[in-house]
Amino acid sequence: MTNEFPKDFLWGGAIAANQVEGAWNVGGKGLSVADIASYKPHVDNKDYAAHMHISTEAINEAAADQTDKWYPKRRGIDFYHHYQEDLALFAEMGFKTLRLSIAWTRLFPTGEEQEPNEEGVLFYEKVFKEMKRLNIEPIVTLSHYEMPLALSLKYNGWVARKVIDDFVRFSTVCFERFGKYVKYWLTFNEIDSIHRHPFTTAGVVPDKSKEGELEQDVYQALHHQFVASALVTKIAHEKIPGCQVGCMLTKLMTYPLTCAPIDVELTLKKNLENNFYADVQVKGEYPRMIKQDLKKRGITIKMAAEDEQILKGHTVDFVSFSYYMSMAESGNPNAERTPGNTVLGVKNPYLPSTDWGWQIDPKGLKIALIELYDRYNVPLMIVENGMGAVDRVEDGKIHDPYRIDYFKAHFRQMKEAIDEGVDLIGYTSWGPIDLVSAGTSQMTKRYGFIYVDADDEGNGTYERLKKDSFDWYKEVIATNGASLAKE
Numbered sequence: 040m041t042n043e044f045p046k047d048f049l050w051g052g053a054i055a056a057n058q059v060e061g062a063w064n065v066g067g068k069g070l071s072v073a074d075i076a077s078y079k080p081h082v083d084n085k086d087y088a089a090h091m092h093i094s095t096e097a098i099n100e101a102a103a104d105q106t107d108k109w110y111p112k113r114r115g116i117d118f119y120h121h122y123q124e125d126l127a128l129f130a131e132m133g134f135k136t137l138r139l140s141i142a143w144t145r146l147f148p149t150g151e152e153q154e155p156n157e158e159g160v161l162f163y164e165k166v167f168k169e170m171k172r173l174n175i176e177p178i179v180t181l182s183h184y185e186m187p188l189a190l191s192l193k194y195n196g197w198v199a200r201k202v203i204d205d206f207v208r209f210s211t212v213c214f215e216r217f218g219k220y221v222k223y224w225l226t227f228n229e230i231d232s233i234h235r236h237p238f239t240t241a242g243v244v245p246d247k248s249k250e251g252e253l254e255q256d257v258y259q260a261l262h263h264q265f266v267a268s269a270l271v272t273k274i275a276h277e278k279i280p281g282c283q284v285g286c287m288l289t290k291l292m293t294y295p296l297t298c299a300p301i302d303v304e305l306t307l308k309k310n311l312e313n314n315f316y317a318d319v320q321v322k323g324e325y326p327r328m329i330k331q332d333l334k335k336r337g338i339t340i341k342m343a344a345e346d347e348q349i350l351k352g353h354t355v356d357f358v359s360f361s362y363y364m365s366m367a368e369s370g371n372p373n374a375e376r377t378p379g380n381t382v383l384g385v386k387n388p389y390l391p392s393t394d395w396g397w398q399i400d401p402k403g404l405k406i407a408l409i410e411l412y413d414r415y416n417v418p419l420m421i422v423e424n425g426m427g428a429v430d431r432v433e434d435g436k437i438h439d440p441y442r443i444d445y446f447k448a449h450f451r452q453m454k455e456a457i458d459e460g461v462d463l464i465g466y467t468s469w470g471p472i473d474l475v476s477a478g479t480s481q482m483t484k485r486y487g488f489i490y491v492d493a494d495d496e497g498n499g500t501y502e503r504l505k506k507d508s509f510d511w512y513k514e515v516i517a518t519n520g521a522s523l524a525k526e
């Protein structure tokens with residue numbers, strides 16, 4: 040076995056518009072759901088649910104506030120004005136690819152305009168041209184937690200079927216205007232996350248649902264996203280010859296805490312539920328067991344006559360996923376719990392955790408790769424992985440051996456999975472440059488190889504500094520992974 044990864048392996052990083060761009064009210068951009076996510080210094084870092092809690096009252100208060108003081112995603116890291124410098128740093132690391140998203144509200148400020156805002160289109164054209172010049176292949180997410188706030192307020196987001204048309208119009212413009220630069224497209228970031236944070240993912244405001252109907256509304260919104268995803272997959276295939284469209288799943292790997300059969304059964308069900316979303320997008324239909332479960336729970340999804348055919352007819356070309364941590368499951372209600380990526384799971388006694396309580400599990404990544412490849416038999420891409428940590432600047436340097444250890448261990452497991460037959464075509468680390476946290480809106484939860492001098496309140500110069508991990512990742516890419524075999 041060679042120490043190198045497959046030829047043409049896409050090494051790179053991943054960012055999202057709402058967590059990096061800033062310039063929330065520049066160039067005709069409208070408010071997105073991310074622009075009203077507030078930073079809550081009084082809330083425990085590990086309490087993701089409290090960080091993400093939203094109400095109509097909080098939305099109105101945020102929408103009326105014209106400052107970015109409590110809304111860090113309005114500032115991001117000012118990628119809007121720093122994109123050339125940031126892309127140059129990625130190129131210096133040798134990035135083959137960069138995953139980024141297009142802010143829907145830069146092109147369609149309220150989501151309902153019939154023609155795009157040209158200033159928004161122009162911004163992304165400049166970004167893609169620069170990436171082309173630097174030989175960085177874009178992977179573009181159409182929807183990454185940043186839908187127009189206006190659609191959320193007016194229609195309760197994706198609960199309304201008409202939002203499919205708005206999204207199709209936005210996506211069609213993206214394909215027509217950026218198709219010459221972009222071959223790889225992802226439809227919805229972590230489509231499964233709608234159950235964990237319906238507002239962020241789909242503009243669904245929980246207090247707008249009738250009593251007892253929130254779950255029903257969330258499944259309806261999810262169905263509309265599935266249909267929209269299939270429709271835009273069809274349009275991308277028609278408009279961009281040779282393009283590849285992927286789904287994107289939060290891979291929440293769950294293990295039984297013990298071999299007690301009840302632990303195994305509960306774990307199996309958790310994993311089936313986690314795979315349900317990719318099942319629909321790869322196989323083109325709702326799994327029978329999920330349908331049965333919904334029926335048992337009294338949830339009826341309203342489907343238009345053509346929906347089944349749309350889902351079946353336009354499945355994705357590859358599966359992409361995020362992987363940060365794993366957790367355990369147990370039949371014992373008193374089992375100790377720990378937070379993960381917007382989940383609370385049972386603590387696994389064999390695993391260490393990050394400062395935010397996420398359990399570090401490189402082997403879990405290999406297991407996920409094998410499981411997903413065996414289940415779907417299409418190419419896989421890891422489009423998010425990384426470790427949120429507190430970094431300290433000492434004499435202008437940032438020593439982050441913990442980050443290097445995290446990545447090294449994960450990359451080695453990727454290589455093992457590839458050697459065992461998994462078709463993994465790319466890897467983009469999450470937040471190759473520090474950015475605003477999706478869950479907590481913090482800057483101090485840092486993922487990058489590149490440090491950004493900004494704090495949670497937005498103080499700082501926004502200067503970019505290379506961490507120790509910068510050179511380390513650069514060598515991994517330059518040697519196509521062969522350097523991982525060292526020590």
Ligand code: BG6
Binds near residue numbers: 361
């Ligand atoms: C993923 C999201 O779930 O996790 C990203 O797609 C997010 O947007 C990442 O940033 C890490 O989560 P957090 O809360 O640490 O930013």
